[in-house]
Amino acid sequence: SQTIHQWPATLVQPVGSPLSLECTVEGTSNPNLYWYRQAAGRGLQLLFYSVGIGQISSEVPQNLSASRPQDRQFILSSKKLLLSDSGFYLCAWSDLAGYEQYFGPGTRLTVT
Amino acid sequence: QKEVEQNSGPLSVPEGAIASLNCTYSDRVSQSFFWYRQYSGKSPELIMSIYSNGDKEDGRFTAQLNKASQYVSLLIRDSQPSDSATYLCAVNGVTTSGTYKYIFGTGTRLKVLA
Numbered sequence: 001s002q003t004i005h006q007w008p009a010t011l012v013q014p015v016g017s018p019l020s021l022e023c024t025v026e027g028t029s030n031p032n033l034y035w036y037r038q039a040a041g042r043g044l045q046l047l048f049y050s051v052g053i054g055q056i057s058s059e060v061p062q063n064l065s066a067s068r069p070q071d072r073q074f075i076l077s078s079k080k081l082l083l084s085d086s087g088f089y090l091c092a093w094s095d096l097a098g099y100e101q102y103f104g105p106g107t108r109l110t111v112t
Numbered sequence: 113q114k115e116v117e118q119n120s121g122p123l124s125v126p127e128g129a130i131a132s133l134n135c136t137y138s139d140r141v142s143q144s145f146f147w148y149r150q151y152s153g154k155s156p157e158l159i160m161s162i163y164s165n166g167d168k169e170d171g172r173f174t175a176q177l178n179k180a181s182q183y184v185s186l187l188i189r190d191s192q193p194s195d196s197a198t199y200l201c202a203v204n205g206v207t208t209s210g211t212y213k214y215i216f217g218t219g220t221r222l223k224v225l226a
Contacts, residue, residue: 102158
């Protein structure tokens with residue numbers, strides 16, 4: 001069966017500091033991978049998606065970036081965090097058809 | 113107009129009752145619809161997907177889809193306190209580069225009273 005991991009689970013970072021969140025998927029090959037952010041009281045916002053190694057598409061312009069160095073690894077980064085980057089960051093995967101998405105446990109980021 | 117709309121709730125139902133959660137969407141070409149359950153502080157968990165008009169049943173859960181009315185609902189029979197969570201509706205959309213993506217509603221908070 002497929003498993004998706006995210007770390008760290010929680011993170012408190014000062015404004016202006018860098019960020020690196022990691023997501024890995026087990027038990028499947030060539031997954032579509034997604035990064036979402038869920039801000040308090042708001043819906044899930046798609047940030048990035050990837051259909052293959054090195055293929056990243058951004059949905060929302062911002063100070064975040066994503067990379068996919070391996071088939072089942074997806075990384076979310078920032079060079080300088082803003083207060084508005086606080087939120088619950090979720091990684092998700094789907095098969096190539098992309099119909100059903102499955103979420104990882106998430107990373108709760110607080111920027112102070 | 114929001115692309116996917118849900119009543120934020122909370123929707124309170126007594127234990128053993130039927131909980132009815134509703135979702136409307138704006139894009140007539142949407143073809144795939146999903147319900148997720150999200151416990152407080154946790155990530156969303158997929159509980160139902162539906163692609164055709166009508167009802168789809170899975171245990172205590174029934175998803176109902178009416179594409180003509182752009183309406184999808186989730187019924188939870190014999191509601192239990194453990195069903196208390198936020199339920200997210202998701203509808204397929206298309207990214208800026210033409211690939212498949214989800215559009216989520218903001219969720220309905222359900223409280224099942226013991």
